[in-house]
Amino acid sequence: MEIITRFAPSPTGNLHIGSIRTALYSWLFARRYNGKFILRIEDTDCERSKSESVQSILDGLKWLGLYWDEGPYFQSKRLKRYQNIIKDMLNNGYAYKCFCSIKKLEEEKKNQILKGEKPRYNHACRYLKNNHFFDNDYVIRFKNPLSGKVIFNDKVRGKISINNEELDDLIIQRSNGIPTYNLCVVVDDLDMNVTHVIRGEDHINNTPRQINILKILGAKIPVYAHVSMIFNEEGQKISKRNNAINIMEYRNNGILPEALLNYIIRLGWSYGNQEIFTLKEMQSLFNLESISKSSSIINVKKMLWINKYYINNLSTNYLATILKEYIKKEKINIKNGPNLESLIDLFKTRNNTLKEIAKSCRYFYEEFFLSDKKDSNIYLVSSNVYILELIYRNISKILIWDSKEIFKIINNLSKEYVISIQIISTLLRFVITGNISSPSISSIIFLMGQEKTLLRIKNAIDYIKNLNN
Numbered sequence: 001m002e003i004i005t006r007f008a009p010s011p012t013g014n015l016h017i018g019s020i021r022t023a024l025y026s027w028l029f030a031r032r033y034n035g036k037f038i039l040r041i042e043d044t045d046c047e048r049s050k051s052e053s054v055q056s057i058l059d060g061l062k063w064l065g066l067y068w069d070e071g072p073y074f075q076s077k078r079l080k081r082y083q084n085i086i087k088d089m090l091n092n093g094y095a096y097k098c099f100c101s102i103k104k105l106e107e108e109k110k111n112q113i114l115k116g117e118k119p120r121y122n123h124a125c126r127y128l129k130n131n132h133f134f135d136n137d138y139v140i141r142f143k144n145p146l147s148g149k150v151i152f153n154d155k156v157r158g159k160i161s162i163n164n165e166e167l168d169d170l171i172i173q174r175s176n177g178i179p180t181y182n183l184c185v186v187v188d189d190l191d192m193n194v195t196h197v198i199r200g201e202d203h204i205n206n207t208p209r210q211i212n213i214l215k216i217l218g219a220k221i222p223v224y225a226h227v228s229m230i231f232n233e234e235g236q237k238i239s240k241r242n243n244a245i246n247i248m249e250y251r252n253n254g255i256l257p258e259a260l261l262n263y264i265i266r267l268g269w270s271y272g273n274q275e276i277f278t279l280k281e282m283q284s285l286f287n288l289e290s291i292s293k294s295s296s297i298i299n300v301k302k303m304l305w306i307n308k309y310y311i312n313n314l315s316t317n318y319l320a321t322i323l324k325e326y327i328k329k330e331k332i333n334i335k336n337g338p339n340l341e342s343l344i345d346l347f348k349t350r351n352n353t354l355k356e357i358a359k360s361c362r363y364f365y366e367e368f369f370l371s372d373k374k375d376s377n378i379y380l381v382s383s384n385v386y387i388l389e390l391i392y393r394n395i396s397k398i399l400i401w402d403s404k405e406i407f408k409i410i411n412n413l414s415k416e417y418v419i420s421i422q423i424i425s426t427l428l429r430f431v432i433t434g435n436i437s438s439p440s441i442s443s444i445i446f447l448m449g450q451e452k453t454l455l456r457i458k459n460a461i462d463y464i465k466n467l468n469n
């Protein structure tokens with residue numbers, strides 16, 4: 001049997017980390033068994049569906065490399081198919097028209113609540129004869145079985161059993177003729193031969209209803225796996241409507257796709273204590289049995305830790321192509337400065353994201369005014385001129401440009417003039433980068449190049465001399 005999974009988002013908000021987890025699990029499961037992964041956009045709710053959300057779904061999946069084998073199917077383009085199924089269900093007595101007004105239904109609901117009963121449709125129209133003679137507003141309801149049970153084995157939650165008495169006669173077509181979510185999902189899962197439905201636990205209540213419809217359509221019931229909720233760091237449930245961060249924001253913030261997938265797979269799935277998974281490993285190890293029942297909480301620190309791991313372990317060439325995007329956003333022209341590969345090598349043990357690297361490397365490419373820099377009055381003082389002049393002289397003498405040579409110069413000066421290496425390094429850092437923190441100063445000077453380094457030291461000396469004149 002070919003494994004077929006699907007990711008079926010409604011385009012009613014940003015694609016967030018919870019939806020991506022569902023997509024990832026469905027994608028991995030299909031990949032593991034050489035199956036098929038389908039993308040289906042559930043856009044029958046015309047009022048809430050937005051084209052920006054569709055775009056966010058497509059962009060997010062592509063960015064993360066979760067390519068689909070089929071689709072995207074749009075439910076809005078399959079309305080005829082659903083309506084035909086509904087027509088058949090009406091003709092075969094599996095569905096009926098309901099003419100009850102919203103007002104009447106609301107009153108009924110209020111009364112039921114007052115009586116302490118669970119609100120449900122009272123079946124008023126279920127037994128109407130010749131209901132096709134009515135031509136006013138109506139919805140179409142599914143004739144849910146009145147007795148018996150729906151039992152299914154959820155791969156995450158185990159055996160779930162619901163009495164049919166508990167289930168309402170579900171509306172499958174609205175009064176505007178548009179079929180509802182539960183009907184469309186069922187028809188699609190059937191038509192697309194979906195074998196495994198992996199989705200959020202917010203759909204668990206829909207499952208018995210969907211199974212009942214699938215049964216009357218003669219479908220093979222798919223395997224279900226309902227994954228638990230994700231909470232944000234503030235402890236709120238992540239929801240499309242209010243607090244969901246668009247997955248592309250993680251990209252804007254410098255998270256690598258590899259790191260994000262690795263982070264997300266662990267939000268509710270485990271393989272022993274292993275934290276780092278290559279994509280290959282994910283594809284060969286992922287299973288439904290190890291999905292956790294408990295909810296998960298976003299932990300940004302951990303995400304950054306994983307991101308840093310990938311910055312230190314992916315190929316520098318690849319990282320450089322991504323760093324380029326962030327450099328572009330910073331509007332830095334890298335023509336006259338070190339190449340991006342060497343920036344990555346220099347910063348990778350210090351920074352968590354490529355965005356941070358892009359933000360901290362400007363001084364390599366652009367001149368700056370020492371007078372603009374905070375603390376210039378601390379470092380640009382006349383007592384420092386002689387050290388700067390000594391360094392200038394020594395650096396200008398280097399014939400073969402090499403960071404070890406630079407280190408040696410600083411070290412020797414420190415010994416000879418009994419000034420700590422730290423003091424010399426901080427002064428040089430300030431003069432060359434405008435900051436007092438940076439990677440090792442000899443590496444910075446090495447990457448900066450001899451000419452630019454000498455120019456900046458000279459500028460600093462001139463600056464101090466001017467100040468004192």
Ligand code: GLU
Nearest residue numbers: 008009010042185199203
């Ligand atoms: N369209 C639903 C949603 O976005 C998912 C439906 C399903 O996976 O069955 O929540």
